[in-house]
Amino acid sequence: MILILDFGSQTTHLIGRRIRDIGSEVKIILPEEAIDFIKSHRNKVSGIILSGGPASIYEKDSPQVSKRIFSFNLPILGICYGWQLMAHYLGGKVVKGKAEYGPAKLRLLSNSVLFSGIKKKEFAVWMSHGDEVVKLPPGFRYLASTAAVKSAAAENSQKKLFGLQFHPEVRHSQYGEKLLANFVTKVCREKLSQRTIKIKEIIQEIKREVESEGKEAKVVGGASGGIDSTVAGILTAKAIGKRFLPLFCDNGLMRKEAKENVVEIFKKFGSVNVKVLNCRQKFFRSLKGVVDPEEKRKIIGRLYVDFFEKEAKKTEGVKFLLQGTIYSDAIESKGSKHASKIKSHHNVGGLPEKMNLRLLEPLRNFYKDEVRKIGRKLGLPKEVIQTQPFPGPGYAIRILGEVNKKRAEKERLADEIVMDVLKKHGWYEKVFQSFAVLTGARSTAVKGDARLYGEVVAVRIYGSSDIMTANWTHLPYEVLQEISSRIVSEVPDVSRVVYDITTKPPATMEWE
Numbered sequence: 001m002i003l004i005l006d007f008g009s010q011t012t013h014l015i016g017r018r019i020r021d022i023g024s025e026v027k028i029i030l031p032e033e034a035i036d037f038i039k040s041h042r043n044k045v046s047g048i049i050l051s052g053g054p055a056s057i058y059e060k061d062s063p064q065v066s067k068r069i070f071s072f073n074l075p076i077l078g079i080c081y082g083w084q085l086m087a088h089y090l091g092g093k094v095v096k097g098k099a100e101y102g103p104a105k106l107r108l109l110s111n112s113v114l115f116s117g118i119k120k121k122e123f124a125v126w127m128s129h130g131d132e133v134v135k136l137p138p139g140f141r142y143l144a145s146t147a148a149v150k151s152a153a154a155e156n157s158q159k160k161l162f163g164l165q166f167h168p169e170v171r172h173s174q175y176g177e178k179l180l181a182n183f184v185t186k187v188c189r190e191k192l193s194q195r196t197i198k199i200k201e202i203i204q205e206i207k208r209e210v211e212s213e214g215k216e217a218k219v220v221g222g223a224s225g226g227i228d229s230t231v232a233g234i235l236t237a238k239a240i241g242k243r244f245l246p247l248f249c250d251n252g253l254m255r256k257e258a259k260e261n262v263v264e265i266f267k268k269f270g271s272v273n274v275k276v277l278n279c280r281q282k283f284f285r286s287l288k289g290v291v292d293p294e295e296k297r298k299i300i301g302r303l304y305v306d307f308f309e310k311e312a313k314k315t316e317g318v319k320f321l322l323q324g325t326i327y328s329d330a331i332e333s334k335g336s337k338h339a340s341k342i343k344s345h346h347n348v349g350g351l352p353e354k355m356n357l358r359l360l361e362p363l364r365n366f367y368k369d370e371v372r373k374i375g376r377k378l379g380l381p382k383e384v385i386q387t388q389p390f391p392g393p394g395y396a397i398r399i400l401g402e403v404n405k406k407r408a409e410k411e412r413l414a415d416e417i418v419m420d421v422l423k424k425h426g427w428y429e430k431v432f433q434s435f436a437v438l439t440g441a442r443s444t445a446v447k448g449d450a451r452l453y454g455e456v457v458a459v460r461i462y463g464s465s466d467i468m469t470a471n472w473t474h475l476p477y478e479v480l481q482e483i484s485s486r487i488v489s490e491v492p493d494v495s496r497v498v499y500d501i502t503t504k505p506p507a508t509m510e511w512e
Helices: 012-022 031-040 067-072 081-089 176-187 199-211 227-243 258-269 280-287 293-313 327-332 368-377 394-398 405-424 477-490
Strands: 002-005 026-029 047-050 076-079 093-108 122-135 141-145 153-156 161-164 218-222 244-250 275-278 318-322 358-360 433-447 450-463 494-499
Touching: 002 012, 002 031, 012 026, 012 176, 026 031, 031 047, 031 067, 047 081, 047 176, 076 081, 081 093, 081 122, 081 161, 161 176, 199 227, 199 318, 199 358, 199 368, 218 227, 218 293, 227 244, 227 258, 227 318, 227 368, 244 258, 244 293, 275 293, 280 293, 280 405, 293 318, 293 394, 394 405, 394 433, 405 433, 405 450, 405 477, 433 494, 450 477, 477 494
Parallel strands: 002 026, 002 047, 047 076, 076 161, 218 244, 218 318, 244 275, 318 358, 450 494
Antiparallel strands: 093 122, 093 141, 141 153, 153 161, 433 450
């Protein structure tokens, strides 16, 4: 197996996924567990990957691993923080350098087994760092650099130690999977076997977990119309039948057609009826005067749970609350010990500490593209599988500032215009996600020869596969022009439209 030490990177689990896709067994553990684990599994571990992380190696309480990790003579690949930690331990020098977030051009300097089979001397990689290695440890040599970082890749070939400042695990790093495959197969000599997602096993695991609370245990779950909650719900319906009770919370913060779509899909593919709850008044009243995004998320998370728990009390035997949590939700809400909390997703960090129901999260270890694969295997229609992600808190986190009925309707209209124009020009299925944001900022405009001091609407459209990284979409100017013209003309009190051209990292997908 390949052992991954988790120093808190947002993409640690993604490294594991890439290694599994290559065909190797993977184990992700905390760095403080490494020595004991290697001792007890010495004949199984063929290589080690040190993940990235949000800390600096010089910070107090930054995650560390025992230097004895280098005494086992195992191949080690350090990525970002993992490379900096390796260099520091072995006699190199790490300093706060020129920060890089997003795409960079990597230039190969020397041949290496790590870059075997890559013919290009320059290609794109994805960066996310503030520190850098400015002096290599003894025995290391430079393999590649970028315009900002000389030690973008280095190795000690004799000891099979490698360091990468960029992230090969993300899709936006060209040849990243090839680099990881070279490490796994050519350096670690791993024996490979193909990994497949088995729907039957997921369904059996759901049934096993639910019935651990009793053969007649029931599950309630929020059905929002998004791909994650839909796939989680259909899987659960197939596992326990009508003991699954899907609920749609009509809170005024969802897309217009969401309710009808949810009812139809669950009836057709899960053979269960969705109960629609009227939640609008309670949601808007609870969000009145709230402007902090974390507070919004937590309020919405509590409200969902309150509504679902009240419904659960009406039915005997309900033990679980189903959530469509996927891995990107979990890790952004600080899903591992050393990870940095980015935002509280309502179905992870936004949940209250004390709940009367156990959480059921069958998709927690899957990425968005994997969830879509599961949806295809379930036979869900293309329009459901390709539905763009929609946040659990709905329009509330696309409205910067206070959320009320008037602003929710304004956001819905702007959002519908973005969707309509993209579909008209054949771009909707080419992008990962697209939406409008009410920024709360105001600017001067002239409408009908009269002055307007109106709100600025931002449009965000980007491509991604697993939500861990993203790049803004280079739309044709005429498409952007049509989106802008329609929003300014059709949405009340809008002065201008701006286009968000920020990658992830450093930006997150949603603005809040």
